[in-house]
Amino acid sequence: MITSDIDAYLLQHQHKSLLRFITCGSVDDGKSTLIGRLLYDSRAIFADQLSALEADSKRVGTQGQNIDFALLVDGLAAEREQGITIDVAYRFFATEKRKFIVADTPGHEQYTRNMVTGASTADAAVILIDARKGVLPQTRRHSFLVQLLRLRHVVLAVNKMDLIDYDQSVFDTIVADYRAFASAIGIEQFTAIPISGFAGDNVASPSAAMPWYDGPTLIEHLETIDVEADAAQARPFRLPVQWVNRPDLDFRGFSGLIASGSVRPGDAVRILPSGRTTTVARIVTMDGDLPEAVAGQSVTLTLADEVDCSRGDVIALADAPPQVADQFRATLVWMSETPLLPGRSYWLKLGTQTVGATVQEPRHAIDVNTLAELSVKTLGLNDIGVAEVYTDRDIVFEPFADGADLGGFILIDRATNATVAAGMLDFALRRAQNVHWQAVDITNAAHAQQKGQVPRLLWFTGLSGSGKSTIANLVEKKLFALGRHSFLLDGDNVRHGLNKDLGFTDADRVENIRRIGEVAKLMTDAGLIVLTAFISPFRAERDMVRAMLPEAFVEIFVDTPLAEAEARDVKGLYAKARAGTIANFTGISSPYEAPEHPDIRVDTTRESPEAAAERIVEHIMGVWTHDL
Template sequence: MAHTINDLVGTDIEQYLDQHEHKSMLRFITCGSVDDGKSTLIGRLLYDSKLVFSDHLSALEQDSKTVGTQGGALDFALLVDGLAAEREQGITIDVAYRFFSTERRKFIVADTPGHEQYTRNMVTGASTADAAVILIDARKGVLTQTRRHSYLVSLLGIRNIVVAVNKLDLVDYSPEVFDTIERDYREFAAGIGIEDFTCIPMSALRGDNITESSPSTPWYTGPSLIEHLETIEIADELSGRPFRLPVQWVNRPNLDFRGFAGQIAGGSVRPGDRIRILPSGLESTVDRIVTADGDLAEAVAGQSVTISLTDEVDVSRGDVLAAADEPPGSADQFECHLIWMSDQPMLAGRPYLIKLGTRTATATAATPKYKINVNTLEHTATRTLALNEIGVCNLNLDRQIPFDPYTASRDMGGFILIDRFTNATVAAGMLHFALRRADNVHWQAVEVNKRARARTKAQHPAVLWFTGLSGAGKSTIANLVEKRLHEQGFHTYLLDGDNVRHGLNKDLGFTDSDRVENIRRIAEVTRLMADAGLIVLASFISPFRAERQLARELLDDGEFIEIHVDAPLSVAESRDPKGLYAKARRGDLVHFTGIDSPYEPPESPELRLDTGGAESAATLADRVVEHLRTLGLLTPPPAG
């Protein structure tokens, strides 16, 4: 029932506050299609729970007359929609969190947007929810966005689901309409693993079946929305799981104390417990559990604590402290679900940052195995994922990370992908399992290393990466540089963009995804050649900064030299030795860099060669050789 004035307020306020403090908390979201009434429902819950202050109510009355959508009557959605754009358009754009309470329970509700382009916001709100209220407009029935949000709710592991058939007043409270919608939704839900849900007929605007049963629906004998939300059992699943604490901070206030701070993601821990540190696998014993209020005899899931160990072991941010006898897995290759959240499509092979818990690494996604049609649940072949699409693919990381499958732990199995240059979140994902091939492939130690190979050649290994528009002069200058080095007795190899497409990369085209894969392969080849002690010259348009950065990160510090062969587009186009620009201008050649495909120039290259000026290619080549000599790369490496 709705929040009322408890007798204890007047007789024993401290006891009342103590009871309120120890009420259980339910976090839930409202979701569904545009204009299904999500914000109105939350506004009604706040209003009926007596949590709207008198000044807010006065403002609501005034706003309802000026920007409301109910003809001057109270527009409860305005209690939630705070952005100017939301009020102007009558829609929700961002996630709005609101708190309210009843006599039996406290609630935090996230009002999530219904527009397809804001699906990323809905995923954010759902990521911490215990329950979901999926609204359906009684006039429209089950829509695509209803299916999408339901699929995401299921994917994110929310098992307590309410289907609120809203605006029933606009169809004369028809039981036939309600039954049809419930039947349609149940048929869809069975296909996505939603085995149980509660369907409630309501009118959020009029308050029907929100806090108490409505006389307008005598044919409905189930609970009101609040009655149902008050009785949802929140299983304390985290406390029954093995102990997990992702380390957020190494706490070293003085020489006498070193502890590892973080929020416990699962299980419980006591002093004396044996723990394992992942991914290193080292073991130790818990010495103390420290908090601002003093040491604890036990800490459980959800608590933020600092743990000190009996041994001096190496632990860093991103490591995980875990139960020694039930540790999580540790791997660098996974299968996962991806929910793509960026306007820019996913590019297989492109490096992104992955953030899982407190650990950050570099990850590349393989070509998706399939994407999911949220209407039919059909698995469709695809080479990429666009905004709001959901697919399954493999992830490859640059290091091992501790993990649990998402079905076992949201904290240890849920992650986001981040664009490395804009820091924008481009995807959310759920790990399924580590790939078995990761267990079968190990790095083989060799006795002749890079330094030994380079010493026999009396040079330092290096990769000279020439990047620029087609026609800028990359191949010409790279060829002259190799000729100079060869004449001086250095060991080199020139990789040219056109040449490798006759063999190694003959299967690739010129779409963005193919360009990413083209450079990914070349980057791996340059790494191997540098390991052989060679000076490698790579001449490729390589239009994207992300892939050039990937090539740099594969090498040791100082080995990658980015050379921007810079010429204005008009100059490069005027040379056009292969007639490519002319074809692109006519539309005969698509995905051509500088015309209908972007080029991202280096922001801080080691060298910039202006080939649109008066300096000859020979002079610019000499500048490159002199730069190598200044860096000391043309002298024998030290022994040892």
């Protein structure tokens, strides 16, 4: 019976327009109660849910009414025990005019990342303010995020008016205070409504207790927000390609969700980032070909010409294409408990594009309470900052202000696949447009052929005192004796020049390895066999260098137990680290992430440096013989 009721309810509302909105504000402003009231007043609660809700309300000791509406959405046990919202709760309801999906977002500052998640797909924001407390820091924080995420429709719901005897002067003062802050952050328009989620005033029905307010109820206003007007149909056509549809040899189409604009057969389009132009032949759907497709529709396009197009490419209007670049200024909301490591390689996912990316040291962080720009070295959990982002290849984009589909992205940790940040692209850096690869006549292959060898990067990694430099030096001597052209980059030696400005923080270690990787790449391009002896403690950075030189990179793990390396302590560094006079020392106060699958592993407790060097050379020579 319950299932049939739900099916009938969904069938009744399936053809109505949909509005997605979030509720946000400070702790205990009444967000969950308001949503519960919306569900109740729109009759989106079934009989079994209502019975369970009444039982829960009695158990938690609700006073003054039979139902605690907040319990409808505070689903986590921790939320019910603390009386707060932690996770983002999504609920569906509908009225006679429209369907709604509402996200109840957390009020605590520590859950800002959850609020950003809820806002990322919303069309509008309802910002609640407790009439007794006025505009609070978290109200300002959430308003700043709403503006940052370009939510154009903002409702200021001044809640709990019943607790101040429905005083108009208090409402007017709060609205004036909020307008001053909203104007400062760029929110030019908002609709202010006095409500009581507890009593239902001005939520679904006008309030007799506030005759001085003659505006719409909250539901009435949400029903009139014109989502279609700000849908992307007015903007130029863009279709990020999700997959190439090739069911047989006779059909080849490009499938995806139209992000903006409209398209018809015969329209001239451009494939980006390649820039190749062609025309649309057909618009294919499961229900047959269409004469036109618009933003929000998922379609398959066939093209008049055989062009190179794959997942991640963007099919766009030929005369008004989006931009292509690999260096940007972006605004980041950091969502991980592990701070940003400037220079570390992350995955950047923008639409259907996934590329490697590095974030430079932030230009500044933003204090959303004062709007001050703070000087910082990194970003921590829930921080908001502005930084430069570099991708390892060109991506197709638009500024976030022009559209989230090609302007909003996430950063993903390469090791854990966890989302660490949400970002908004502001603009491409000018140097990204002005700096180009210069074609040269002498190729990398010609350099290698002249030297009669296959370029390699022998990357020695291990703890301080493991014997990396000793073994690397012996390997180079053997290569030199064999007439090979090589160069040894040693960790200590490089820090006297190229990296003399870097310390030993995690961020500096990341940058140290990035620079070495770039130098090593140039040397292998010249046909050299490059040997490097660095602790290089983080897998992410070693993987970054491997990605730079996938064919040349050889990871050699000099595996020496910490106790053995500390016993050697030739430079006395471990003793100083134990005494606390050296900070961020690998193995003591900073981690070492051992290679999981090194190309060569050297156990220095069982093998002498000379024997290890001989084995490495034999291994490399065998690879060269095969390559040559």
